[in-house]
Amino acid sequence: MVKRRTVFSRALEIFLVAMTIVTHWLVFYFIIVNSFKTKTDASALNLALPKEWNIIENYIYIFQYGKGAFFNAFVNSLVLTFWSILILVLTSAMTAFIMQRRKGKFSAVSDKLIVAGLIVPASIIPTDWVLSKLHLANTLPGLILVEVATLFPFAAMMYKGFIATLPKEVDEAAIVDGCGPLTLFFRIIFPLLKPITASVIILRSIVVYNDFQNPQYYMSGSSSQTVQLCIYGLKSAFDTDYGHLFAAIVVVSIPLVIVYLILNRQMMEGMTSGAVKG
Amino acid sequence: MSRIEKKIYTGWLAIPGIVIYVVIFVIPTFASFYFSMTTWNLKTSVFTGVQNFVTFFTMANTKASLINTAIYAFVTCFVKVALGLLIAQYLCKKIKSAGYLKVMLFFPTLLGNVVVAIAFEKLLSSGGIVNQVLGAFGMEPVKWLTSSAWALFTCVAVDIWKGIGTAILIYVAGISAIPAAYYEAAAIDGASPRQIFSKITLPLLVPTMNTVLTLSLIGGLRTYDLIYAMTGGGPGYSTEVLGSAIYKLFARGNYGLATAGYVIMFVVVSIIVFPLNSYVGKKEAEL
Numbered sequence: 015m016v017k018r019r020t021v022f023s024r025a026l027e028i029f030l031v032a033m034t035i036v037t038h039w040l041v042f043y044f045i046i047v048n049s050f051k052t053k054t055d056a057s058a059l060n061l062a063l064p065k066e067w068n069i070i071e072n073y074i075y076i077f078q079y080g081k082g083a084f085f086n087a088f089v090n091s092l093v094l095t096f097w098s099i100l101i102l103v104l105t106s107a108m109t110a111f112i113m114q115r116r117k118g119k120f121s122a123v124s125d126k127l128i129v130a131g132l133i134v135p136a137s138i139i140p141t142d143w144v145l146s147k148l149h150l151a152n153t154l155p156g157l158i159l160v161e162v163a164t165l166f167p168f169a170a171m172m173y174k175g176f177i178a179t180l181p182k183e184v185d186e187a188a189i190v191d192g193c194g195p196l197t198l199f200f201r202i203i204f205p206l207l208k209p210i211t212a213s214v215i216i217l218r219s220i221v222v223y224n225d226f227q228n229p230q231y232y233m234s235g236s237s238s239q240t241v242q243l244c245i246y247g248l249k250s251a252f253d254t255d256y257g258h259l260f261a262a263i264v265v266v267s268i269p270l271v272i273v274y275l276i277l278n279r280q281m282m283e284g285m286t287s288g289a290v291k292g
Numbered sequence: 293m294s295r296i297e298k299k300i301y302t303g304w305l306a307i308p309g310i311v312i313y314v315v316i317f318v319i320p321t322f323a324s325f326y327f328s329m330t331t332w333n334l335k336t337s338v339f340t341g342v343q344n345f346v347t348f349f350t351m352a353n354t355k356a357s358l359i360n361t362a363i364y365a366f367v368t369c370f371v372k373v374a375l376g377l378l379i380a381q382y383l384c385k386k387i388k389s390a391g392y393l394k395v396m397l398f399f400p401t402l403l404g405n406v407v408v409a410i411a412f413e414k415l416l417s418s419g420g421i422v423n424q425v426l427g428a429f430g431m432e433p434v435k436w437l438t439s440s441a442w443a444l445f446t447c448v449a450v451d452i453w454k455g456i457g458t459a460i461l462i463y464v465a466g467i468s469a470i471p472a473a474y475y476e477a478a479a480i481d482g483a484s485p486r487q488i489f490s491k492i493t494l495p496l497l498v499p500t501m502n503t504v505l506t507l508s509l510i511g512g513l514r515t516y517d518l519i520y521a522m523t524g525g526g527p528g529y530s531t532e533v534l535g536s537a538i539y540k541l542f543a544r545g546n547y548g549l550a551t552a553g554y555v556i557m558f559v560v561v562s563i564i565v566f567p568l569n570s571y572v573g574k575k576e577a578e579l
Contacts, residue, residue, distance in 0.1 A: 023387065027387050027388070034396045041415065060421055108305040109308075112301050112305050112306035115297075116298075124306070127313075131318075133506070133565045133569070134558060135558060135561055136321075137323070137551070138550075139334075139551050141320040143323070143334055148315075163313050164317070166317070167313075185300070195300050199305060227515075227539075234543075242404050245404070249521070266407060267402065278395070282464075285464075286465045286468045286469055
């Protein structure tokens with residue numbers, strides 16, 4: 015009985031690993047190998063090795079594309095992601111701390127609003143209207159605010175759940191030692207939130223960097239683009255030029271792969287510390 | 293609350309987050325109810341009552357988009373919740389390749405929806421590699437994305453390929469948070485693996501399952517970029533979803549009408565997800 019179980023488990027493992035080779039490795043290989051090919055070679059859309067290796071030409075072409083339009087979009091996306099995540103982490107951690115510690119009417123109302131924000135979809139055109147009143151429509155700072163507001167409920171709830179596990183005695187000890195509100199939060203509490211901060215940074219960076227819908231709505235009237243919008247434009251611009259198209263796809267995907275490979279372990283720690291469940 | 297507490301837990305710390313959230317999210321949400329009943333060019337709006345809703349429901353693509361959104365959201369959500377749990381449960385056992393499989397299955401999540409859409413569009417194109425392989429086995433090429441019979445199904449499959457990693461990740465986190473003592477006690481009592489799964493793992497995972505369910509259902513109801521970048525809603529209206537129908541109205545400058553579309557999405561999401569959430573919440577409390 016025990017033996018049959020292990021045989022079955024072993025077979026399932028081999029099946030799953032074999033499946034990822036077909037459904038994952040071959041897909042990644044297809045993208046990468048075609049980014050090395052010349053236009054005629056890539057138009058066959060197959061898995062063969064390039065007849066003529068066109069690596070350097072393809073990648074240089076992408077970085078120079080549209081007088082640097084692609085490169086600018088790439089930088090815009092990195093800037094967007096950096097500021098959105100920085101502001102998101104600070105604001106949601108601070109709000110969550112106060113909401114968790116103060117049990118008043120204000121906390122109760124905020125709590126309801128934020129829980130509703132987890133479910134309700136973001137209204138888009140009225141948001142654009144508000145941004146235009148603030149003179150932020152079609153700008154990167156405007157888009158950053160949109161990303162922060164959209165991700166705020168989930169991040170705040172994650173922080174709030176974790177802060178609930180930090181005993182209030184920690185605060186009291188700090189207060190006795192003469193900490194003010196800012197020192198208490200930034201010197202004592204915020205460092206203790208590190209596991210959640212790590213997973214918020216990684217998981218939400220993925221969302222912001224890869225976001226297509228918000229930039230498509232909020233940046234459509236702007237000359238500066240994000241890289242996901244740019245890629246979408248390249249799809250028709252390089253309609254028959256798959257070598258360059260795939261080179262662009264590879265470049266766009268690299269930053270998150272690097273972040274993930276570096277921070278994967280910390281992210282898992284943050285998630286298992288019991289944060290994601292509510 | 294004591295005065296010292298009021299001072300130390302100062303509301304000022306909460307203000308920046310609340311202000312951004314209220315100004316950029318809450319106010320526009322309420323404003324959308326008004327603007328959905330206007331003809332609007334972002335500068336001036338003329339009140340037209342329920343006219344926009346009447347127009348929205350008589351549009352040629354509305355019926356298809358509502359049905360497709362429902363199919364898309366429920367199928368992707370169901371597979372992520374069920375298959376995600378089974379895979380996560382398996383990966384939490386002591387198997388050699390667990391680490392590799394976790395990384396591999398999560399990897400597509402790192403790619404943008406547009407990137408995934410372009411890659412699969414090329415893989416599945418009429419002369420693409422998948423059809424080349426089918427041809428090698430003597431089979432007819434399948435119009436994965438260009439026939440109304442297959443297109444929605446293909447989009448669903450690609451969405452699952454891309455999204456199941458997140459579900460697995462959340463489940464793995466939930467499973468590893470279950471105290472080992474429960475399993476040890478069950479092993480001493482001679483419980484079978486099936487009993488352990490159904491009496492310990494499953495009940496304790498209800499909150500995690502609720503998270504996966506809510507996230508993937510909401511995602512499925514709102515999303516359109518993956519589909520839009522792969523098929524543009526076609527062929528015909530066979531992959532039109534609510535999100536892409538609304539975006540098309542926005543792109544044409546019909547802001548009032550597009551906002552009415554949003555309000556409909558708001559209502560659809562709310563009437564499905566809020567009751568579901570409180571139902572699962574009640575189940576949670578019972579356990």
